[in-house]
């Protein structure tokens with residue numbers, strides 16, 4: 387690991403103030419510490435967010451669940467409020483990696499990292515969440531649909547801090563992932579959510595970035611059944627192909643996982 | 654740059670001046686001489702380095718020592734009671750032959766303790782899923798699962 391200066395501010399404002407030049411935020415470190423150990427990532431200043439109380443916690447306001455960026459996966463998985471309002475989200479968090487990863491990894495770190503096979507991005511798109519972020523004195527709300535821009539890429543500006551995420555509560559939802567058994571990331575993961583007559587379907591693991599499967603959304607808006615989802619033939623265009631599965635295989639798995647997610651959402 | 658860290662390790666106060674790059678597992682093993690915590694993969698895959706940080710299992714190879722500043726850390730050495738009496742989970746691993754070479758065992762035991770703390774009466778499937786982050790090259794897991802079942806039955 388290359389050397390760096392370490393800072394551990396106690397407020398979000400101080401963290402944003404420290405994030406100058408090539409400074410990086412440190413959340414749970416489950417991705418970043420690994421990357422730094424392998425010298426895939428280096429930084430002059432590491433700004434540890436773990437002492438900032440205002441970035442932690444879960445609350446329910448109206449028809450939204452608001453989760454602080456520094457909330458650990460295991461806290462979301464065990465939260466009575468999340469389990470009650472959006473059980474699919476608690477379930478998703480409880481299926482990330484293993485219990486040690488879940489005890490350290492955070493919501494903010496997961497979405498900022500934008501791993502193409504990560505689970506949370508599917509919930510951001512699937513639920514149409516809103517990401518709250520700040521840089522300098524500016525605070526903004528980023529729509530889930532515009533947040534992820536490519537492979538490990540987001541719309542965040544350098545030094546911009548995610549503070550929280552607002553997840554709208556759906557009528558019903560479910561996330562099903564077909565795990566890559568060694569890494570436990572999604573080979574293909576599908577998040578399905580129903581809001582009245584609108585259905586959102588988000589897919590992770592299959593392309594360079596999470597995306598919405600609009601054909602499956604259209605089919606499910608007409609008939610919210612596992613069969614309707616599974617019957618949609620998804621194009622292999624732009625799908626990832628690797629030693630774990632070809633592009634055609636992933637395309638086929640999208641419909642299969644979507645069908646299973648609908649079945650689970652219907653309980 | 655060095656940073657001073659103060660933490661509680663196995664009930665005792667400890668402090669050290671560390672390079673911010675130092676991993677927690679190296680602070681424990683090299684500076685505090687607590688070599689029960691092993692390094693298997695060094696890439697967050699195997700769980701041999703599992704310790705408890707403020708009561709929650711984490712991989713000590715995947716965090717910086719500075720991230721544990723002010724924390725309460727328990728390592729495998731801290732599980733044994735007075736007079737070196739083994740923890741019931743350690744006893745169960747011995748009784749059920751839940752180890753062969755023993756390399757994975759400290760991490761396995763720390764993970765298993767967290768598993769039972771969260772879910773005191775797990776099913777066999779829940780034990781297998783709960784220990785997903787810990788890899789054992791020797792036992793085939795069967796006797797590890799039995800050990801956790803025995804510890805759960807006795808608790």
Ligand SMILES: Cc1cc2nc3c(=O)[nH]c(=O)nc-3n(C[C@H](O)[C@H](O)[C@H](O)COP(=O)(O)OP(=O)(O)OC[C@H]3O[C@@H](n4cnc5c(N)ncnc54)[C@H](O)[C@@H]3O)c2cc1C
Nearest residue numbers: 413414415416417418483491492494495498504505548570
């Ligand atoms: C063995 C293993 C298995 C895993 N399995 C899965 C899995 O199945 N599914 C899954 O989704 N993930 C999985 N992960 C990834 C895990 O969820 C990580 O926790 C997550 O990707 C990164 O979160 P973190 O809090 O550790 O962030 P860090 O590693 O600390 O940071 C990651 C990146 O985000 C930036 N960042 C962090 N917080 C903020 C913020 N608030 N604002 C702006 N930028 C920020 C950092 O600067 C860094 O660039 C796995 C990881 C491991 C090690």
Ligand code: FES
Nearest residue numbers: 693694695700714
């Ligand atoms: S040494 Fe830490 S997970 Fe393998």
Ligand code: FES
Nearest residue numbers: 753755789790791
């Ligand atoms: S007993 Fe040898 S690795 Fe588990």
